[in-house]
Amino acid sequence: MKESESKVLEAAAILYNAIPGYLAQTESKQQMGHYLVELIDALDDIEYSRSGTPLYDIIGGSAPGRRKKAILTLEKKYGLTERESHILRYLANERNPTYIANALGISPSTAKAHKYSIFKKLGVHTSDELKAMLEQSEAHPADGE
Structure with missing residues (x-):
């Protein structure tokens, strides 16, 4: 597995594990936003290396x-x-x-x-x-x- 793919899985796991805390109001909205941005950024690195197009462009700029x-x-x-x-x-x-x-x-x-x-x-x-x-x-x- 490539390092970039490992980063996606790690970021996804962190976000997934933080969801219960967010629902229980022990995880802040701002922190959840940071986790989500990190996941999207990791996915973006993979997509950019594969196609040369930032993932953000694909999902609407x-x-x-x-x-x-x-x-x-x-x-x-x-x-x-x-x-x-x-x-x-x-x-x-x-x-x-x-x-x-x-x-x-x-x-x-x-x-x-x-x-x-x-x-x-x-x-x-x-x-x-x-x-x-x-x-x-x-x-x-x-x-x-």
Whole structure:
């Protein structure tokens, strides 16, 4: 089984296991949203590698699809490495370096180093500036290319 397929199964299992907590109101709506985005993002990676078309485009080009396109545009425009691109997806979903480290099996200091490398390449200093850059790229995709 490919790593991307394992990630889909893991994300699906996490979401599935969180559903009872959501129904019992011990799991927040925001956390459920994060789990769902991670599952869709994992599925998107597989579909993009298979067909070259983001899954978000196939399901209707919603806001997450625009975000995915914005991320892909920034990856190309600023020459991010494959690892930086992967971490950028987590940062775009408002994940902190500790979460990223746990998800990727790397040390928190390595995740922080990647985050700061990404910020330096993009010319941003804070997560809010990154969010604004992504929103700008989503709103005006031609500007990001």
